[in-house]
Amino acid sequence: MSTEAAAPVDAATLLGWYEQMAVIRGTEKAAHDLFLRGLVKGTTHLAAGHEAVAVGASAALRPDDYVFATYRGHHHAIARGATPEGCLAELMQRHTGVCRAKGGSMHLTQADHGMMGSYAIVGAHLPMAAGAAWSAKLRGSGQVAVAFFGDGATNIGAFHEALNLAAVWKLPVLFVCENNRYMEYTAIHTVTAVPNPAADRAAANGMPGVVVDGNDVVAVHDAVARAVERARSGAGPTVVEALTYRHFGHSRTDPATYRPVEEVEEWMARDPLLVARSRLLGEGATEAQLDAAAERAAAEVTAAVRAAQAAPPADPADAYTDVWADGGAAWRT
């Protein structure tokens, strides 16, 4: 865990983060319910349990910084400013979806908020984030790029290639691992030779590796803020490994019965929403204030579900747009 002190977060800010986490949690639950009702097809990889990483990290970023996410990326999209309605409409194959229903759950993107995409090939987006950081460095824009990824991505070649390139080119990029202990269906420690799959590999690539409580939004924020400061100062990349837990299985079809009951109970007791709530109460917030925030979040999600459901379906004509920059798909003259 990081030992450096960070500026304390005021209660109003923390309350805002709590409400944002509640919106994300509500949206994930809505996605789950809509799937069970047959209104979401394909698959979803829910991030319920990971909210503190997305919200804490996003709070440490500028609006023009770049974020690259994975197929488990609903929380990052919303934390970066995609609306629950836009995301749910995408899952429900509506024309109003954030990617006009051409991406789906695994590819949520909101480029005008710096959410540069969710990529479903494990680990592939780490070099892209390095490239966005390289671009920021070349343009002198002061932007940073963040790649969020799971523990499973740390055994992919692209992880190691991206870290080395980022370090040797001193790129303003953060590699933020959401270590939820499971690489899809398999416990990460059974297939990885080091205890902290991301942070332990940082030193080998010439950069700091920080382990942080990924269920504590304040701890995540503080660790990421320090890494962002380092990146913007020109000192180069950092690996932040946030320890967290999935509430659901790997994907819609996975009941996650391979996880020990005690382990699940232990982590559920440290749910990021509970951790934030307890912090807020400790800092003088009232139950009524917290309940009101949770109610506002629930109302926002309810309205989003209704609006997404009422939106027009995907337009078949859109299948032939956006292959090329001219908007079309013509491959011949």
Add this chain to the structure above:
Amino acid sequence: MANVRTGAGDSDVTTYRDAVAEGIAREMRRDERVVCLGEDIGAAGGVFKTTVGLFDEFGPERVWDTPISEQAIVGAAMGAAMTGMRPVAEIMFSDFLACCWDYLANEIPKARYMTGGQVTVPLVVRTANGGGLGFGAQHSQSVENWALAVPGLKIVAPSTPADVVGLMASAIRSDDPVVFFEHKGLFASKGAAAPPEHAIPLGKANIARTGTDVTVVALAATVPMALEAAERLHGDGISVEVVDLRCLIPLDVSTVLASLERTSRLLVVEENPYQGGWGATVASVVADEGFELLDAPVRRVAGDNVPLPFADALEQQVIPTVDKVVAAVRRLVSY
């Protein structure tokens, strides 16, 4: 070290090799967003000497040497392209595209589509393609058909120095991702230098030689091969028209069909393996849309479906040659 050639200058003839650096340099001069990255491309000037002079002229902030990390090279190029730059990435041998195939097949060509048009990826991946030099099975392949199988990539493969410059200009200016295949066997070849401001639109084929009896559709190194065959056949009274496609995507179908209106016979000469080769696409489009133009079956000369062997005698056995093109044309004419 010599600076990059600046155009016609002291001589109106240049090499295909020098034209690569010249084409890149022209775009780097006109657009500061153009940056290069790749293995050994900087002070070393590239293993094929195709980037000589760029590092001297533009410096390490525009010409970046990378580790041997093909995924990082192409992945970083993608990230930079998405965020305001126009990177030109070199993958040394086209065989090595397999090391970063995820980016070529899954990431770069699909980002625009699956984000509903939110993300644009204007990059060029340059690579040395093709056989005939005895480099063995892992440094000799023609892999343009790999790229052809992926919707979302544009594919360029020039045959002359001037085309290298003109197509490089259009590739770098393109807002779409382009795979730019430079043929190893052509690097030492010479031709007219490109005039100033030379730019050839992507998807516009060139009639490299006019003729009336047979249309030979070719690409990159098979263009000079087809031209040599045409010259030999000319002595026998057979008139061959040679179409240099220049690009596989966009594919200039209209120039091929217009040529067949004049000749009524089609031979496609491609270096990639017959199985799954681009000539099959050309043949199928012609069968579909130009059947009534034909007086003979469409024929293809292509690589054989074996790994490329080392010895000259073995390699020449399995890749297209002038003799094979001549024999195929004769067979078509006598049909």
